Amino acid sequence: MKLHVVGQNNMRVDAAAKVTGKALYPEDVSLEGMFIGKTLRSHKPHACITIDTSRAEAMEGVVKVLTYKDVPHNHYGVLMKDHEVFCSEKVRRIGDPIAFVVAVDEEVASKALAKIKVEYRELKAVFDPEVAMHQDAPKLHGESNIVYHYKLRQGDIEKGLEESAVVVENTYVTPMVDHVFLQPEAGVAHMEKDTIVVTTATQYPHFDQLEIAEALEVEKEKVKVINAAVGGAFGGREDITLQIHLALATKLTGKPVKAVYSREESFIAHAKRHAMVMTYKTGADEEGKLKAMEARIIGDTGAYASWAINIMRKAGVHATGPYEIPNVKVDSYAVYTNNPFGGAMRGFGATQPPIAHEQQMDMLAEALNIDPISIRLTNAFKIGSKTATGQILKDSVPLRQCIEAVAEKLGFSVVSRGV
Amino acid sequence: MKEIKLKVNHKDYHVAIEEDMRLLDLLRNRLNLTGTKEGCGEGECGACTVIMDGITVNSCMVMAFQAENREIFTIEGLEKGGRLDPIQQAFLDEGAVQCGFCTPGMVLSAKALLDKNPKPTREEIREGISGNLCRCTGYNKIVDAIEKASEYRKEE
Amino acid sequence: MKKRGKGIGSIFYGTGYGNGFPDVSRSVAVLRKDGKVKIYTGATEVGQGSKTVLSQIAAETLGISIEDVIFICEDTSITPDAGTAAASRQTYNTGNAIKKSCEELKRKIIDVTVKASGADAWEEINLRDVALNHKGQILKGEGEFIAETTEMKDETGQGNPYWPYTFNVYGVEVEVDTTNGVVEVIKAVCAQDVGRAINPKLIEGQMDGGFAMGLSYALFEDLNIKNGEIKHNKLTNYLIPTAMDVPDLEKIIVEDPEATGPYGAKGIGEPVMIGVAPAILNAIYDAIGVRITELPATPNKILLALKKKREVAL
Incomplete structure (x- = not known):
């Protein structure tokens, strides 16, 4: 078989944008009037929880605090659907998402996280398989x-x-x-008429689209996932992290919402x-x-x-x-x-x-x-x-x-x- | 709030900054230079590397006010007249780019190294980029690219 | 004292979802007005180079240059589902889907061109002219590829879970400092089965990257989880290699085309890292005569194992 392109060291088609800093990763995308989202996570490995968000919600600059009550279908997962979008009664690991604060800026969002009251009733935990x-x-x-x-x-x-x-x-x-892909999780969601658009970095945009649609109970066609430049993955972007949170936040507020994880949150967020x-x-x-x-x-x-x-x-x-x-x-x-x-x-x-x-x-x-x-x-x-x-x-x-x-x-x- | 003057990529800026603002935030959020990346926020990964008065710094560890009256180079300032810098060209030619997230910082560390030491050995190159983490390439093609860039710069 | 040893790690890897799970990739190839070809597919570029490799497959199939392929993979509303960028499956699975879509586009172009001008050889056809002459008509080809996999039996695990399998072998030489337990990899060779190399340089890049990740798995990485809490949750305490920690890797690409692969290609993204850690562990044994059975092989574990060995000898 005579081959003319296969076997050649063609230059990467995406490399020029990357060496010049022009490639846009999700955290590089900013939209007019966007809110910032931050996640409250469990500090206990196994516990029953009750959540009180009223003090956070009363803060100036806080737009909304999302919890399990806001999620139409609070289950997801690549196979078993054993994750909750936000924990409702029980946390099963340190790092389980409990609430998502949507605020006018990062400072307010961080302060609001501290105002959410979570009561933990600890359960016996098991760490050895x-x-x-x-x-x-x-x-x-x-x-x-x-x-x-x-x-x-x-x-x-x-x-x-x-x-x-x-x-x-x-x-x-x-x-x-851990995968330690160099680009921590990030994303921006916005509405295009009645379509929810989530711009993020994922290994499988069509599956994210499906999981977002199922959790929000909207038609799949009303969700669009845009994959920005992906800063490494190695399997660590198979499971959903912030995609559903952002989609729900933009749907309920009508405004663009952005979230960027720190390295520490990245460690705790993905598989x-x-x-x-x-x-x-x-x-x-x-x-x-x-x-x-x-x-x-x-x-x-x-x-x-x-x-x-x-x-x-x-x-x-x-x-x-x-x-x-x-x-x-x-x-x-x-x-x-x-x-x-x-x-x-x-x-x-x-x-x-x-x-x-x-x-x-x-x-x-x-x-x-x-x-x-x-x-x-x-x-x-x-x-x-x-x-x-x-x-x-x-x-x-x-x-x-x-x-x-x-x-x-x-x-x-x-x-x-x-x- | 404080007003500072600085030069970024040959351009003069007057910007209002907050006391607790990092140089990284100033570049990304105020000047819209998003080529500088944040990978860890504690000076370990080097994705936020920029050149300040000829020396590489982690812009997540430098406060914005510390950049007052300084000259900064970011990845956006490397092209000359629409032409890639020889280091950028070498990264393309040697296949030194994968996910690309470490690339801006890596290219700037390479520039600082070659400005000081035009013909480094492979070991010197490894040392020169040891503050920049990459999870995709295993560094070998990046080392190749910096060797190649050293040749390109000699030809120019 | 510094002691040297050599070790080998040899592995196989079944690519694709496996076990009968529907493993489908799709692609659409469209002739653009200017004679270039757009490829629409949901396959993600995560840094591995799929956008380039898959563009090369399209270019090869259509006999055009890679510059004339416009690759679109970033938007779920305009691209067909091509499965996940995992399981080392994109080059093989989506590569096959793209090849099929381009073959169909090629057939359609030949059809309309033969009808219009009587040209019959593909080489004589100028895509720009075709696009110009068939302005009102959308010329496109669709391709779908489903990987071969069967569900295994519940009680015996018998069946054909994956196809194809990719092979990888690493050989390393290490130097172990018996005074402080530090292991340094001083030489490394990787032989990687690729079926057919679509882009050798990108394959080498995967080998280098897989080597660094495997070395790190063997020697450095530990989340230090205590009662469910990740104690090493920053890059200051969760160590991954710097350029100083990774030696040059000698890379051998082994071609043995796979009949069902696009131009014979197989997936390599995962296999390239798997053989590293076992090769290093075997080299450590060869150097100092102790088996490290728990990862990572930190200096502390090496020293403990050496101490235990001395005690047994006494």
Whole structure:
């Protein structure tokens, strides 16, 4: 195939605006007569609340204080709809939005936040997902904290482990981390006749449009999302943050409303990479051929599910690493706790398991006196390989090339055995 | 309220400022120079970098009144006669821009570095931009771009 | 004492939503009055370069230059839904949708041109003339692409959840200072399967960025959450790498075109960061003989692990 543009290092079409400072991110947009919005957030990880906004609302310069009472449909979320736009009776994590002050300027909005009275009646909280899995643990939503359990079964795990010359076991722990996209959340909303326009930075404008329309109970066509320049995302702009707040504020006041998060608020507002505890048992024969792998992976999704189901499923599917293993047993769980909520972040559940499976590979190699490159080449997926989910890899599997290229460049000594 | 005089991008300004106003707010909100970005508000990320009397500062950490009678350069002041500064051109050519939010501050730190040290080593470049965080590029193409800019400036 | 070690991390990554979830991208290609082509799609430019890569796919399909592609993706009221800018799916999914929309536009242009002038080869057609000669008529092509994915069985997890899969391998050399526990990555190589490289420079940019984020995940990042409260909630205490912390990365782009990808391309945005942390952890073991099983591998954890190792040896 002769290609004339594909394969070329074309200059980025958006770069000229960015190097000159002309690219407009949402915080760079200002509209005539706009109000400023600020969010009041929970200070407690688990509590029943009562809210009194009267003193804030009485302040000069305060236009409106939005709470759950103002939201026609107070639920949203990428899958489970377990978030409230503003908490009505209960907060489930530190940082849950409770109210949104709309005021003439930032100073008034900040002062008004301090005037809102929130009474917290604290509830027992749970922060360890393994504890949260027990029936007697405090519940976040409904009857159980286990949001999801993915089961992967192939072959006979007991037989596979028995047939292994070496079995290595370990538990691996990864923490919640943040995206730290450089541009904190920001947005401006305004009315165009009877259409609500929200200018923001998001990964998925059409989904934001849908979530805003559902929360406000307006037709989807009456909501328009404009995506300004996006200052990085990495998964952290999958879940809604300020979009519904701004849309509601402009709809109720009729005026443009803008909000810009500080870095600290950004940390508390959006999802985190799931913390995981991964317990692995991996067996291989004397040649280093993998025979069995068993894994139990517990993912902490914090107070809300966000993408937890898809993420812990992805962790389970990718638990083996890129290797043929005839006998596999994986159980992965997504569990609610009163921690910050877990969600999408670059790798989406497939980033954590390699911390485990790749160290397991090196441990096997060492036990069998094989080098790390050879043991990977012995087991690496190739065209026609069957994954642990039974999927046949039918095309484009250049894993071996990748391993060999890295080994050569880094000068790995390959003491080949059985390759 | 206080009235101050300052020069920004070769232009003289007389502006009324509040005592607690930051230089960053003055540039963004009063002078409408929104190319200067705020990423952290505490001088860690460098997105708000501007050049004041030849030295880079985090404009979120400088009060507006401290800019009195000073000369400031922001990203908007780099183009000459509609032509990009060699550093801006090098950022384009080397693919040093991704989300672009760190870019204005990064370009100004590069300018301050090259004004002082026209031919820096890669290590000196890394040090020169170590006050500017970038989450997208891993810095390597930014270092490439500043090396390239050093060559472009020599040619000019 | 400073000790050196090497490590490797090898991974696979299924792109797209997965597990049978409808994974749809849409695009509309319209011939403009001046002969340029407008592409309307909801795919977001988050910094990864999708606007450029997807414009290249359009330009390739229509045999025009990238300057003649006007890419519009910022407004939900005029663009079709193309799914989220996540799951490393935009180059593959929306790339395919754009290719289809451009192919349909191409067919329509050939139709009207052949009828009018008898030209039959695409190369002979001048888009500006076509636009001029068909002023009253809107020439547009629509494209929709749905990724291949099936729902897995409840009890066994068997099925074909994702397609395609992208592969990535990192190799690093580290230097560990056993007196203070500091780990420095001194050399790094990444081999990235891309299917087909649409824009090699942008792919390299993703590799560099993924490397920095993976290095940071392995060595620095910790929100320090205590009783549900994020204690590291500022950039003064939540550390991400500066230019001083990231060494140069040797980048190897491995091409092995994927039959279902646009010109063979696959998604790479996520895979580029995944192999980094395991490679670093394996290199730390190679250097000092201790396994760090809890991230991040801070100096404190390294020193503790070394102390434990000495105690066991005694």
